[in-house]
Amino acid sequence: xxxxxxxxxxxxxxxxxxxxxxxxxxxxxxxxxxxxxxxxxxxxxxxxxxxxxxxxxxxxxxxxxxxxxxxxxxxxxxxxxxxxxxxxxxxxxxxxxxxxxxxxxxxxx
Amino acid sequence: xxxxxxxxxxxxxxxxxxxxxxxxxxxxxxxxxxxxxxxxxxxxxxxxxxxxxxxxxxxxxxxxxxxxxxxxxxxxxxxxxxxxxxxxxxxxxxxxxxxxxxxxxxxxxxx
Numbered sequence: 001x002x003x004x005x006x007x008x009x010x011x012x013x014x015x016x017x018x019x020x021x022x023x024x025x026x027x028x029x030x031x032x033x034x035x036x037x038x039x040x041x042x043x044x045x046x047x048x049x050x051x052x053x054x055x056x057x058x059x060x061x062x063x064x065x066x067x068x069x070x071x072x073x074x075x076x077x078x079x080x081x082x083x084x085x086x087x088x089x090x091x092x093x094x095x096x097x098x099x100x101x102x103x104x105x106x107x108x109x
Numbered sequence: 110x111x112x113x114x115x116x117x118x119x120x121x122x123x124x125x126x127x128x129x130x131x132x133x134x135x136x137x138x139x140x141x142x143x144x145x146x147x148x149x150x151x152x153x154x155x156x157x158x159x160x161x162x163x164x165x166x167x168x169x170x171x172x173x174x175x176x177x178x179x180x181x182x183x184x185x186x187x188x189x190x191x192x193x194x195x196x197x198x199x200x201x202x203x204x205x206x207x208x209x210x211x212x213x214x215x216x217x218x219x220x
Contacts (some may be wrong), residue, residue: 033208041213042199042211042212042213042214043152043199043201043209043211044211045208045209045210048207048208088152090152092206095157095159095164095205095206096154096157096165097154097209098154099144099151099152099154100151101150101151102151
């Protein structure tokens with residue numbers, strides 16, 4: 001069956017450093033969404049990628065969808081303490097969102 | 110605020126109690142979802158309602174019983190729960206097939 005692996009599971013960075021999390025699928029994805037969940041909070045939608053090779057930016061966040069639509073990445077430039085949280089890249093399977101473990105980001109001030 | 114509210118925010122119940130979780134969405138969406146989030150585990154999809162009809166039931170034990178009386182409201186009725194059912198229960202809604210909007214969750218503790 002389809003599987004999407006997200007790496008790394010945990011990432012600790014110093015404030016100001018960059019951060020990247022990757023999602024890799026065994027099969028082609030129709031689209032991929034990214035969510036962020038702050039500690040003690042709930043998942044919040046960040047973005048959806050649909051097109052092959054798509055790149056979207058939101059301030060310091062850059063989202064990419066691979067040419068083969070089998071992988072995606074989220075890159076944060078110059079992390080801040082407000083970036084702390086878990087980032088998820090659930091994929092759509094028959095109208096359902098399948099969530100993985102996510103990448104937990106901690107930022108040391 | 111995401112337009113999805115959940116009550117109560119915290120709930121402590123004994124294994125013999127019956128309680129209900131409530132979710133309400135003010136976004137005009139046509140689908141609603143229940144998820145379970147346990148510590149250090151991925152979100153687990155429990156139930157999906159699309160246009161008020163249940164379209165997904167992910168092998169959830171019968172001690173969890175969902176109800177969707179209309180497109181804006183979703184309930185999760187709980188009875189005879191086990192301590193391992195303690196978790197954060199999240200409700201979400203969407204205008205299919207777009208992104209989901211989550212509520213703040215109900216933190217459930219089963220004693």
